[in-house]
Amino acid sequence: MTSALWAVEIPYWGQTLLRVLGGVVAVLLPAGTIVYVFLFKMMSFMQSRLGPMEAGPYGSLQLVAEVGKWLQKEDIAPERADRFIFRLAPIVVLASTFLLVAVVPFGPDAWFTNFETGIYYAMAVSSVSVLGILMAGWASANKYSLLGGLRAAGQLIAYELPMVLAVIGVVIQAESMNLQQIVVAQNAGSIFGWDGLGNPYLLTQFVGFLIFMIAVQAELTQAPFDMPIAESELVSGYMTEYSGFRFLMFFIGEFATAGVFALIASVLFLGGWGVPFAWFGWNGIDDVDNWMNVVGPLVMFGKMMLLVFLIMWVRFSYPRFREDQLQRFAWKFLIPVSLGNIVLTAVAKVVW
Amino acid sequence: MTMLSDRQQLSYIAAQAADARVNVELETEGMTLNIGPQHPATHGTLRIIARLDGEQVVWAEPACGYMHRGYEKLAEVRTYPQVTTLVNRIDWLGSFANEVPFILAAEQLMEIEAPARAQWIRTLLFELSRIANVSLFLGDLGVQMGAITPVFMAFRDREYVLNLIEAATGGRFHPNFDRIGGLKDDLPAGFVAETRQVMKKLRNFCDEIEDLLFGNEIFQSRTRGIGVIPRDVALDYGLSGANLRASGVDWDLRRDQRLPMAWDKVDWKVWTHTDGDSFARCWVRLQETREATKLVDQLLDGLPSGPVMAKVPRIIKVPAGEAWVSTENPLGEMGYYVVSKGDLGPFRVKIRSASFNNISIVPWVLRGVYVPDIITILASLYFILGDIDR
Amino acid sequence: MSPLSSVGDATSVAGELPGDARREQIVDELRRHLGDALLESVVVPGVDVWIRVRTDAWRRAGEVLSDELGFTYFCFLSAVDWLPSPYGRGEDDPTEPAPERSSEIVQGVAGGETRLQMLARVVHPAHHVGVNLKCDVPDDRPTVPSWIPVFAGANWHERETHEMFGIGFAGHPDLRNLYLPTDFEGHPLRKDFPLLARMVKPWPGIVDVEPMPAGDADDEGGDES
């Protein structure tokens, strides 16, 4: 947030404070709404029931009740657990989400940071959560969580590769790794001259979009890939021994990461905070006028909810892969296809 | 999604099982995992002690007895009407189906036969409790493999069947409606019309589960070729019900045994499958549920009128003798060997429950499988803990 | 054994000969294979057939049935304790002296001499005919050859019968307790093992309100026990 916005000089420490507060809001707000809208309400509707209705009108305060419940629960650590690492694990998982959101642009001037190598940073940081999960699994001295942690390690690493390769397709087409550039490229571009809809990479990079969404599903350990939290075998995988506030951190971590990955996916494939510039006659980033800084986050929120709907829809309908099928699917199918996608994009780039 | 053909999957599993045995000799320090009595995947309190090598099971053995209530001892100190209340708590999901073989055994000893209407209503309630039992299994199959939604559909549609059983007998889970010589009461008014509606709902449920679960490629890759039980091993262990029919044995007690019930008066089909793997067992159960709804429709059409209770003395003393009657319960063959010495209660009742034999094959079938497959195979064998431990 | 009405013969099902002919044929085949080891056989036309063999021919009988005669489906294996229970139905009045009960052992179908008797059932999966097999368990040394080489499924059944009746099985790999805790003494299904649930609490039906004077009590007697 540049300080010129309110025509008052904000000292540097003020800016960083605003950025931190903005970051917390940008992570927790989507996480809260996702949990309420999808986990409580949409899942219940899909299962022909109404979901929580007692707490607040239509169960809207159910999340407050849940958080309150977890906060007052005792935070138990198993007796033979490696105490320090046991406590550190949820912090690491949550930290990776906050680091990830730092790079997402929400408007022409509304961004936390504007790295030149934005997407490269995002992909690197998203693999930090693997360390957190492995620490949780190993430190809680419980056979089930050990199994869960090891499965998570194998799975997350196996699915990071296709995610990165899918992103390379977008980077080639946008000729830049800076997320702001990618958004501008999508909204300012046009499809064979007709620029009524800009050029969302969803259309041209559809294969990349699918691979990215499947990889995101695996990164979040959601249904078809929820081997690490296989509740019918490993009780709840690496989170088995956690309770109270630490479990709350894992729970928020899970849904905040879903929100942030959906934000990144909407930046990469759906044109991020921008609406097609042609509608307003803009043709570059500098003549996008100021109200876009307010509308941008709302547009981002809408696109994020759409993508999280996809993730959750798949999560509530599919059974689980066995982990050797999961690995075989990643190494033998996703990675070759994403490499093929890169070749195709490169050839198309050269031709047009 | 590269789909391995069944043959490749089978050879893959066999290779894994072979080198699992090799690892034992290497004495790598495996991990003994307790899939303990308190565990989401067991229908009740079954504990499986599995010695793992990495994710693969080298040796697994269920330890049961956590739910042992000593029914055979209790049955020796109770009168006949009291034993029916005891006995419908063995397989508590299809509980009317437990009472019928015991009552038939007692009637065989007393040489009484229930009037025609009572036989038809007994068969009707028997098939209703089969639908209630197996429809829960179809939903629960999804949860065992991670899909959350099918279970809610199962419970939603099973509720209608339970309401029907409650309207007729008074109890949802423990009807206690069967008496020696007939039934306690007749059906309430409007029962027949209501049942026809519910059967339509159940058929719709079967199609939904088939679309949501059985058609799903992930589900098929998780169940095809897993836990293959060949025909002669199934017979050796005394598997029964859908587990036997899925291994290619065309045997259904409802058709192949002469019992004073109405099965031979309506036409229906026995479903079998040749693969004998987890998918075959689940598939056969799905077809059997559909067949049960058609059976109920035919039973409703041909329901004769007349009394529901034969002429039976008030205090029942079963003459001395021994009788064995077994019927095709939702879980498999459930039979009672009743020894009577002519006084108020039975002298000895041997309860042959289906899940006891179905689960005794687990040590054989779990050799060399992966940890997630333990849950898949257990889910496909479909047992109820009360049935194992009695 | 009470004669049974013709409940079965008339209707023949799935290619089954009229009941008794098929079952007679089974008994003759068995007698041909086992010779005098087959002590007694009872055929109830169209319903069931009971066969009692000598104890040492128990495994041999299983092998004959499953290999030669095709009874490959193992139904169940258990035992019966023919001693009438000294506690009755646990409904005696603790204040009065315990009522005198006969403890004379009377075996059931197909006779037998000893108190404990093995009971097993195997079925022919194609003809759908079952055979109940019995053999006496000698009182002094209650062991019986194990059926595991014949039917692999007998493993659990024998473990359960061992812990419930105390019958040893020669050749059984691991006769651990199946249901009961490992340090449980006594064999619950024996009739002389008290059912504690009915010992701890007096029977509410004992409170003796003498029956009404003859008159409006219309059933035979309210005080049967």
Add this chain to the structure above:
Amino acid sequence: MAKVPGLVKGLGVTFSTMVQTITKGANTVQYPHEKEAPPTRARGVIALREDNCTSCMLCARSCPDWCIYIEGHKELAPPRRAGGKPRQVNKLDRFDIDFALCMYCGICVEVCPFDALFWSPEYEYSEGRIADLLHDKTKLGEWMETVPEAPELEAGADKKGKK
């Protein structure tokens, strides 16, 4: 139509359920606000009509769970017809059913020769303390008015009484 891959059909099923729940409402009953009436034959609680009971102890004896406790004494009751000799009648002092032990099998209701016990579909009588589940004869008497009329039977039923 072409064989829709199972994965997509599965999504279709969950989506259509969601649409149905939103449009036609869910299958669940919001218990404290709406209540589902149990069928007339539901075995909720046992009601006792005291004057029918002659404390003949048949129900207490045939209860498998031993949860019916009866105590009575003998009394002289006025003669039915004028001038007749006074009748000896069993007066009921205590008739308790311990619903913590009872398994709702219904043998007592069925075996009672004087039709003193009835089933009522009432089910909301849970207690804080388990000891309060021991209903005495006044409480059992209160349940009497919740006992519904016997439902008329299905068409083919045999009308002229069962036995």
